[in-house]
Amino acid sequence: MSLIKIILAIFLPPVATFLQVGLGAHFWLNILLTLLGGVPGMVHALWLVLKK
Template structure:
């Protein structure tokens, strides 16, 4: 799967604030809720999940 130019900005946003990267990629939905919970439990799991969502979709 190719990484586009817009994905670079999504990755930057995902590192700064993980739920923002998920919202930009998938919108408001179950992935956002999962990411918010992971970010609240620990910043690193939120980042990992956000990067996974960006790379997968």
Template sequence: MNDVASPRPGVLALICALLLPPLGTFLVRGLGLAFWVTVLLTLVGWLPGVVFALLVMLRPEIMPRG
């Protein structure tokens, strides 16, 4: 078991991820690869952007900070 607690996104960041996925990703992960992937997926469609943003925010090991 890992004793290191990972930071959890706040309520504001989760609401932003639902309304504007790149903003939610930016608030939690910064201006990295995950942000740009979220921007591209949101341009394709709102739902793919939201799903990816929530995945990145709730499971940070999916995409490393960069």
């Protein structure tokens, strides 16, 4: 499952973040970062997925 989350973190960062933490502050932060630019959202999602 973690490989799928890593792939999702690269291509769909908010989905990977939602699967990892749910509808919390990190999810909304990731939405904001993804809207500001794809790379910050991707880095944040990868950080969340690989942290746990």
